[in-house]
Amino acid sequence: MEDNSKVPENANENCPGLGSSNAGKESSCAGCPNQSACASGEAAKEDPAVAEVAAKLSNVKHIILVLSGKGGVGKSTVSSQLAQTLAMDDELNIGLLDIDICGPSAPRMMGLEGQEIHQSNEGWSPVYVEDNLAVMSVGFLLPSKNDAIIWRGPRKNGLIMQFLTDVVWDSLDYLIIDTPPGTSDEHISIIKYLKSANVAGAVVVTTPQEVALLDVRKELSFCAKTETPVLGVVENMSGFICPKCSHESQIFKPVSGGAEAMCDELGYELLGKIPLDPDVLMATEGGKCFYREKPESLTSTAFKNIVDKIVDKCNSEVKEDAEMS
Template sequence: MTSIPDNAPHQCPGTQSEDAGKASACAGCPNQNICASGVPAGPDPAVELIKNRLANVKHKILVLSGKGGVGKSTVTSLLGHGLAKLNPDLNIGILDADICGPSQPRVLGVRGEQVHNSGSGWSPVYVTDNLSLMSIGFLLGSPDDAVIWRGPKKNGMIKQFLSEVDWGDLDYLLIDTPPGTSDEHLSLVQYLAGAGATGAVLVTTPQEVALLDVRKEIQFCRKVGLPVLGVVENMALFVCPNCKVGIYCTGRKRR
């Protein structure tokens, strides 16, 4: 009988298959090298490491959307600022998990800051006294540098963010994710399995093309057992100044 690791991606061929570690479904899987070598896969030691690192983080919330450009990063930053201002005694952290398109440093006004490394790990950048941020944007030589990485390297960076950042005591850790339901999302869910993710907030806009993708994100959450905390419909009140139609506008003035 074909054995399938507990943290395997959907459509995993199994460790006993000739395609183990080689099939398209294996790309980006944390177990890819182990399966390809024929060595039986065991529990990823990073899961326990991340569990211990995030032991003092009460709520871990992923901000998801299957569609790009719907305002996911904006919603994450506003949610972080809102929680931080709601109660000064709350400590909020934001993890920018969009490896190829890190935008939180610019959105939160801390672009150009540097991350310090100590014996306890990376120290996040503080936006306010009770709001901190970690992003790969702080590790790039220039804001214009492109991150051209394959799945396994992006997964390794996410693992490093979760296991090596010294967040301290947090009430909320908000994780801003890239669009889609692929490598980064699977890695986050798998690595947070031991630490316990609180749930996900989904972001969309009213257009049907965005709703089609967010429905896929809901299915992703159901398949990986991630509770959906709510859905934010961004730009719902936008009215085009030209055609007055709203978000479905053509941009042309009405005669």
Template sequence: MTEENYPQDRNEVCIGPTSDSAGKASSCAGCPNQSACASGKFKDDKEKTSQEAEDIAMRLEGVKHILLILSGKGGVGKSTLSSQLAWTLSYWGFQVGILDIDICGPSVARMMGVERQEVRQSSSGWSPVYAKDNLSVMSIAFMLHNRDDAIIWRGPRKTGLIRQFLTDVEWDDLDYLIIDAPPGTSDEHISIIQFLSKVPRTHAIVVTTPQEISLLDVRKESRFAKKSKSPFGSRGKHEWICLSMLSC
């Protein structure tokens, strides 16, 4: 559990809700979360999250590299970069998958030219849509009856679908899995960082434009990754790249 996931109303001096002394230390006196910490609730949540991450890492064993495409602000070319990167890598002969986790604003399916396709269910999970033989696509857009329908979901439901995308989709053996995330730092970002925390082949690309208003949000995105102790934000074996898209 990362610090930003600690209870917001905790005492100023907090030893951490997953500590062995949580809820029992003298510094816990008067904290509204003292009973919950003492019961081990937060520790159980941490163990559950860790187990989920291990299960996902095992499920994605056949994926050589995961590229997480992020942006601090919308409209900077993130989804365009994701789709063009997927096409280019597939053109070079790599086995590529692209996953859209922008649950409320999916655009990858349309950019890949497969928005009217449907996801097939099999005994081993969901079969992604194929834009070409070596390029598979997965998005919530394939599950909508009407592409103009608004997706109004709370955080837990978004998290559940992202988990399914990682565990239930037949990604098979891929050279690259490109994950197109929504802009900002929302539930989707926290979820994907936790889910991929045990996958050692994760790389992040942050997309921006040269304008200061966009660069400001990129700095926030970078701080978020470091504060959340994401694998690509805090460990040398992962890559963290910031890419500036020039205005046309």
């Protein structure tokens, strides 16, 4: 069976992949900007940036990508709260990298609006929320939070490369990477550059309704094609639990069975369901750790269970690698 999982940047939808003997030669390759390079074998050559990124991030134990196929499902909320919840353990060092170039949310959600990064001879210093929690985002580079970033793909890719090679992280236990929705330039670049780094896998975020699940299926397909491990799926805004009577209502009704049915069908693990909770909104708007603020709530319990599963998966992966070596 041919390896069709490695897909070059800007490839056509039905790309056979760099590992295929038909790379650049199939009918689906017609009109693709990579056709000549694939047919000659040039596209399959290792980008030297891959080794550079791996060396720069060698002090990061676990890299976790937070993905979604659709905007508005709470991906940045999950990213920021995951980082803050992990950082509650003082023995862990956590980094949050926001590569949503056109819609950076990390400065607001981490309570860091108005902060600036500092540059030294070593590179860019991230902004610290706490001694063990550092954040990097393009939002720190903008003169005003209202400024729009109107960039084409190559410039976005260049900034992502800078984030991966020029940011001076301390030794990190977890680096959470908050990505934009979709499967476009930023995703292709981050997967390519992290090829030889310690990527634990992706956490894919969705909401229960079918219109979101349709796009999340594409995101899971992207992960399969790019050989990105999937740690599991999180269903966000999964029902509303009344804070007074604890009755649950389905605001976004899972007409097709929601993330649970999708995971059963496709063979992925459902890490958990996070209820629609106004207190989560208030925590993220204020840059607070929700679990720290409301540790006894049902939503906190659900989220902490998800975080524990992610940690267990990362630790078991390290154990398996040690046993194999």
